[in-house]
Amino acid sequence: MAGKKLAALGLALALLLGMAAGAAAQDAGALVQASFDYMRGKASISTCTMLIHRSDWQRSMTIKAWTLGQSDSIFYITAPPKDAGNGTLKKSDEMWMFNPKVNRVIKLPPSMMSQAWMGSDFSNNDLAKSDSLIKDYVHTLEKTDTVDGKKVYFIKSMPKPRAPVVWGMQKLKIREDHIFLQQDFYDEDLKLVKSLTMLDIKPLGGKLYPAKWRMQKADAKGEYTVVGYEALEFKDSLPESRFTLSSLRNPRF
């Protein structure tokens, strides 16, 4: 009798604990989703400069970007003049590039998705699979901490089984007001590859927003890319027609 009771108690305890763990995962997942929505907005129009730094040279360009929902975006290089008009369209997992000089659109083949975008430390995948973090990963809360009077959540994100992911693990730091502070990218061997740090948080586009995004390679301290927002405007919606191949072919910025 006693044994049976004990077993029942054990089962109940296990169920309870399991539910608690499930709830924590759900909480972390909800937090990531909420932060992602906060950072991305429903739709946005922005202008930013991208500075690519290498040990012996650096180069910067200006980019104008439109985003809609979680996965559609279109952006053009507006400076330097030599590269102005080069555009990139991203819809779900696919990417196209447009070059005004030859007036052609090229679809990026899957084999090229891990290559650097325009020689920066952002890969095509970083851009194309931006919503992969939401779709393909399971998030667990590791710990919380207080930084500058604000609560910061440390979240570990592991890929779902058989999800078509690029990273073997991601680690996130999210502030209580849903602002991403850091995103670390690990390979399959759980070795750090690169880190994205959000800096200079200030009012931008009607809400608090990090104005500087810095992507740092883990194995080369002298190599990083900084994206700085010059203008950012959040919208409720943008016309779908903005995010089409014919739109890509006719740069308007």
Added chain:
Amino acid sequence: MLSINQRMAWRNLWRNPRRTLLTVAAIAFACLLLVFMLSFQFGSYETMINTAVKVQTGHLHVEAKDYQDQQDMRLVIKDPAAVAKVMRATPGIEAFTARANAFALISSKERTYGALVVGIDPEAEAKVSTLQSIVRQGEYLKPGDAEGALVGRLLARNLGVKLGDELTVLGQGRDGSIAAMVLTVRGIYSSGIDEFDRSSIQMGLGSFQANFSMEGAVHQMVAVCQGLGEVAGAKSYIAAHLPPQKSPSLAVLDWMQLMPGLLQGIEMDLVSGIIFYLILIVVVTFSILNTFLMSILERTHEFGVLMAIGARPGRLSKLVFMESLAMTLLGVVAGMIMGALVTWYFQVNGLDLGVQDVMAQYGITGRMYPQLSWISLTAGPALVLVMTLLAALYPTRRIWRLKPVEAINYV
């Protein structure tokens, strides 16, 4: 003047001329085989290397340090003319050319692939590599053709392009700017090396430099030497005379550094060859040991008589050993002479392997040429000599155990 022992040994040899000749022939044949096969192996390596070198790599490269490992667009030779001047003055160099490479997206109407775009100087390239001769469809690039491109057979198939079709190339220039151009397929090449045919296109160097913002720079200066033997000398000459260039500094690489896989393949083949030769030598040694042993057993009675009239076992051993030595030396020398003659004949005339058509398609003549060298001539025979002499020691031990009275009565 021969000593009495030497004279006796020589006479003993020809007491049974058939056996002696057979043994000598066995040793000679083994030596002949070793000389020829080793020469043939060395010759085939030279052919392999020259073929691999001719398709693309060349014997020597001058390029920015680390370019070989990193393939970074920015690691360039800023002043190719200065390097060209050094190469022109280098003894042993047959021809050289400049190349520039960029990884880019190549797109046809339907498909896009990532591939290496190589900027070449058509005239100089034709003297350095087999590129011109492996263009199977269409024609080779004409000097000054800014819009033409040569495409590898497999890449052309993957892209679904034919002669005259347009390709869009989208990549990144040396300064990080976007390089985009439309090229027309002038020719399709097939080197037989799938990797090369699947992942590269060739275009004019001038047009490459303009589109990829190279500012006159190139990535590689590629040279071929008159023969493999000239490579080391040419390499050190160029290294000593390289024009100074800071960040990145320049380096000279030879084919072994450029194609480490080829060298490893050769080393592996050589090792398996050596194992085969060792087995051959062991077999020969045992058959010779057998002959030596037989000649002693057969002469037990004779040795008994010699001992009865006062010959010491040491003297008899010496006698037998001298007989073996004479036989071995005869065999080895004959084998070396015949091996050298056979090898030399094929070295001059070539050995037709009967696969001419297949190989010729890839710019290789179907004939193989063995390479006679001091190593291939002496290494095998020397080993045979040592092994047979060791084998000759064993039978002499029997002599020490002979008892004269028993030996005399031995039938």
